[in-house]
Amino acid sequence: MSIHIEAKNGEIAPTVLLPGDPMRAKWIAETYFENPTLYNDVRGMFGYTGTYKGKLVSVQGTGMGAPSIGIYAHELIKKYDVQKLIRVGSAGSYQKEVNIRDIVIAMAASSNSSFNNLPFQGENFAPTAHAELFLAAINAANERNIPVKAGNILTSDIFYQEDADYYKKWAKYGVLCVEMETAALYTLAARFNVKALSLLTISDSLVTHETTTSEERAETFKEMIEIALAII
Ligand SMILES: O=P(O)(O)O[C@H]1O[C@H](CO)[C@@H](O)[C@H]1O
Ligand SMILES: O=c1cc[nH]c(=O)[nH]1
Numbered sequence: 001m002s003i004h005i006e007a008k009n010g011e012i013a014p015t016v017l018l019p020g021d022p023m024r025a026k027w028i029a030e031t032y033f034e035n036p037t038l039y040n041d042v043r044g045m046f047g048y049t050g051t052y053k054g055k056l057v058s059v060q061g062t063g064m065g066a067p068s069i070g071i072y073a074h075e076l077i078k079k080y081d082v083q084k085l086i087r088v089g090s091a092g093s094y095q096k097e098v099n100i101r102d103i104v105i106a107m108a109a110s111s112n113s114s115f116n117n118l119p120f121q122g123e124n125f126a127p128t129a130h131a132e133l134f135l136a137a138i139n140a141a142n143e144r145n146i147p148v149k150a151g152n153i154l155t156s157d158i159f160y161q162e163d164a165d166y167y168k169k170w171a172k173y174g175v176l177c178v179e180m181e182t183a184a185l186y187t188l189a190a191r192f193n194v195k196a197l198s199l200l201t202i203s204d205s206l207v208t209h210e211t212t213t214s215e216e217r218a219e220t221f222k223e224m225i226e227i228a229l230a231i232i
Helices: 022-032 066-080 114-120 131-143 167-171 182-192 214-219 222-230
Strands: 015-018 034-040 047-052 055-060 084-093 103-111 148-155 177-179 195-205
Touching (some): 015 222, 022 034, 022 047, 022 055, 022 222, 066 084, 066 114, 066 182, 084 182, 084 222, 103 131, 103 182, 114 182, 131 148, 131 195, 177 195, 195 222
Parallel strands (some): 015 055, 084 195, 103 148, 148 177
Antiparallel strands (some): 034 047, 047 055, 084 177, 103 195
């Protein structure tokens, strides 16, 4: 057991999918896993282990924001020896060419988060995807004819920015979309020498103001999950 996860040693697979929403974790386990077993419901942050096409895999909700995924990723890596962490999240588009329901693979994560600023004390660490997982995801998408976009994203500590035009300074530098966890995940993976990748589905657009429903955010995003499961 760790502070936030009540699984016994050996109950979590070496590869874990990480949605922010615990209901998405439940949906992934019940939809895709053979014989899913619930190993965690501390704080309602569901975690399940099962198999997919015979391969052992877990899914763990992380909550929202860098501090929250920081806790789950840290405990998964340090207490449960997890080696491969694949975030399956939602994100807001920063570009008019990035449409809702598009899939974005985060090559790198720019950030305004103190999660990265505090340890590096004003110097900049560049959080990046693990190259092997990144290439595997691109290949898996191509083999399935699933269109994906790849590039820099923003991990933000603030969902509701005071300035509605805040996104434009990042958009100008080609940042594709915004979410709230990837920079922390990539930084922790680098610190502990494990592999991490973030796959994101666009749930709304800061440019066009289109949105998806909460049901859709919890229970769809099938193509992103297919890519994630192909690279476990
Ligand atoms: O859908 P998830 O994985 O939670 O990801 C995004 O959605 C949440 C905000 O609504 C933040 O956690 C953000 O990163
Ligand atoms: O706009 C959005 C959508 C999803 N996640 C975010 O952090 N922002």
